[in-house]
Amino acid sequence: MTEPRDRDIDRDGSDLVTALTAIVGALELLLETDLDVEQRRLAQGALSGAQMLTRVLRRESVSMDRDSLPPDSMGGEGGRVLVVEDDDFTRALLERALAAVGCRVDTAVSGMDAVQKFATAVYDIVLMDCHLPGVDGFETAREIRRLESERDRVPVIAVTAAGIDGLREACRAAGMDDVITKPFEFRPLRERVPYWVARAREAERTPSIPSLDPSAPIDDAERLDPSRIEELASEAGTAVALELAEIFLDDVGRRVTSLQRALGDSNREGCLALAHSIKGASANFGAVRMAALAEALERLVKNGSPTLAAHVGEELASELAVVRTLLEARGLCPPSQTGARQQRTPEPS
Structure with missing residues (x-):
């Protein structure tokens, strides 16, 4: 008895194309017969799939070899x-x-x-x-x-x-x-x-990016809308407002740090998720410019502009420090430890 040999398959897929062409013909004939609604739906779906796969294998479009695709960072x-x-x-x-x-x-x-x-x-x-x-x-x-x-x-x-x-x-x-x-x-x-x-x-x-020019004057109203936190202070008490402001600064501060790390690692998904969360938290709190910077950064990452996104990320970290200073000036945030140490340091004579 002759042992069976593995049949050589044409690497360009021509054998499969021949088989699929026969299947397409059979399905087209089947659709001309009397089918119920469900049978016709299934036959149409199978025909569509066989036709598309035949076209792909015939190289009418592009190679389906995933390894030939460019890296997707x-x-x-x-x-x-x-x-x-x-x-x-x-x-x-x-x-x-x-x-x-x-x-x-x-x-x-x-x-x-x-x-x-x-x-x-x-x-x-x-x-x-x-x-x-x-x-x-x-x-x-x-x-x-x-x-x-x-x-x-x-x-x-x-x-x-x-x-x-x-x-x-x-x-x-x-x-x-x-x-x-x-x-x-x-x-x-x-x-x-x-x-x-x-x-x-x-x-x-072309996202609207807030000015990154350090010499450009920026009004406090463009940075912070304190109406929500001030309303909370008047209704629930200053202690509650101070607590929530500190939670916002600490939480967003951690996210900004993580965002800068994700930018450095070219972690697209991490950048998008963090920028989106910072945008939402800042908008809800009233940190107007922070929300605008986070939105611009999110779009820059989507559009593949990592260098400019990194600059916006640095500006976002600087803006957080400015927001803290503005809150402290309004009595809506306890002084930072750095600020307290600076106040206790005597002026040089």
């Missing part, structure tokens, strides 16, 4: 994408097709999974299947819009079956920006995802 040329899809094959197909055009892809299998991931990471775009189990894609998109009330708007693109009455209107009402219908081809996916990523980034391309 600050997020990938194509952006960071969250793919929300419960079907295993479609999810894997989207992930590989997007990786082929330079995207960094995370996946979610349900609406709740998508919301949790969106809340803890920064994405350039979300691809959303509308018909998810449990919480559907429409409600998931609404929840994403609620989560980003203090964040830059992220494009959400519906990826769902065609032929649904009022689909585009329903997607728009849920806060989605565009629709890609199934069965879909690789070319529109390849074109639309980079388009929406570029459009979102262009809106942030």
